[in-house]
Amino acid sequence: MAKKVKHPEHVNHERWLVSYADFITLLFATFTALYALSKADASKAKAVADGMREAFGVSGAKMVNMEALDVNGIPSDRSRLPTGNGNENAPPAATKEAGKQEFEEIKKQVEEFLMTKGMYDKVAVDRQERGLVVSMKDAGVFESGQADVKAEAYKILEELAKKILSFRNPVRIEGHTDNIPIHSRTYPTNWELSSARATNVVRVLTDRFHVPAGKISATGYGDSRPKTSNDTPTGRARNRRVDIVILSDSGEASEPETVIDEAGGGSMGDGSSAAAPEGGAPAPGGAL
Numbered sequence: 001m002a003k004k005v006k007h008p009e010h011v012n013h014e015r016w017l018v019s020y021a022d023f024i025t026l027l028f029a030t031f032t033a034l035y036a037l038s039k040a041d042a043s044k045a046k047a048v049a050d051g052m053r054e055a056f057g058v059s060g061a062k063m064v065n066m067e068a069l070d071v072n073g074i075p076s077d078r079s080r081l082p083t084g085n086g087n088e089n090a091p092p093a094a095t096k097e098a099g100k101q102e103f104e105e106i107k108k109q110v111e112e113f114l115m116t117k118g119m120y121d122k123v124a125v126d127r128q129e130r131g132l133v134v135s136m137k138d139a140g141v142f143e144s145g146q147a148d149v150k151a152e153a154y155k156i157l158e159e160l161a162k163k164i165l166s167f168r169n170p171v172r173i174e175g176h177t178d179n180i181p182i183h184s185r186t187y188p189t190n191w192e193l194s195s196a197r198a199t200n201v202v203r204v205l206t207d208r209f210h211v212p213a214g215k216i217s218a219t220g221y222g223d224s225r226p227k228t229s230n231d232t233p234t235g236r237a238r239n240r241r242v243d244i245v246i247l248s249d250s251g252e253a254s255e256p257e258t259v260i261d262e263a264g265g266g267s268m269g270d271g272s273s274a275a276a277p278e279g280g281a282p283a284p285g286g287a288l
Contacts, residue, residue: 098248099249103127103132107125110125111125119155122139123137123140123156129248129251131169132246134156134244135244136153136244137241138242139240148200149204154204157208157209161211163246167246168215169246169247170215170216171211171244173217173219174242174244174245175193175194175195175198175221176221176226176239176241176242177193177239178223178230178236178237178239178240180236192220193220195220197242199218201218202217202218
């Protein structure tokens with residue numbers, strides 16, 4: 001009987017397709033997750049996070065909190081941000097009005113906080129007739145020629161928010177620049193830059209630290225209100241600032257009053273109508 005010839009074992013040259021298919025699947029899942037994170041929708045982000053936790057069998061404590069990522073995927077402590085119009089998590093409205101004595105106490109507390117945090121050279125506190133003025137140097141709050149608030153500035157803004165929420169005094173955020181012209185695509189002049197910086201500080205205070213929108217306004221002064229001469233680099237550095245002003249009675253008198261007509265619209269003093277921001281008055285001259 002003839003002996004059967006044993007054929008050589010067939011070599012599978014396509015085994016790499018298995019690994020390749022797994023790689024493509026993971027890549028697709030990664031980009032799907034990134035796409036979901038690019039949408040500023042807390043409910044969708046939570047659903048993606050829960051799905052990934054379930055798929056990978058990882059507890060929430062070991063996963064990145066996707067609800068705490070901003071639209072660029074950067075941690076932003078979103079768990080502290082309010083939803084809707086920003087009033088859901090707001091503390092009860094203060095009923096006490098801050099006067100000279102209270103301003104002195106706030107000034108002392110803020111200065112002690114600045115010393116403790118090593119920020120005394122970046123922020124100046126001054127009590128004036130119009131109220132308590134907290135001047136934040138632009139170098140400590142913004143990058144040169146930019147209006148996005150630095151993360152390190154949040155510490156002092158959070159401390160100021162606590163003081164603002166303790167009293168019912170209105171607050172005005174004032175953006176200032178030096179007299180060196182700026183000609184960027186985003187900010188053609190110092191007017192746009194100063195206004196954008198003031199507005200971004202307002203957004204941090206209202207969105208992140210729950211300061212009611214109705215008691216705060218933003219104003220851009222450009223280089224029209226210098227603290228000192230712009231003839232030296234030191235003077236120009238002092239003039240580049242954002243002032244957070246907790247207004248006194250006299251300072252509050254310069255704020256525009258919100259008047260609601262019978263139709264529910266905002267009404268200006270000359271009889272013309274203008275749409276005011278929800279819960280607040282239009283900002284003063286130079287404001288957005």
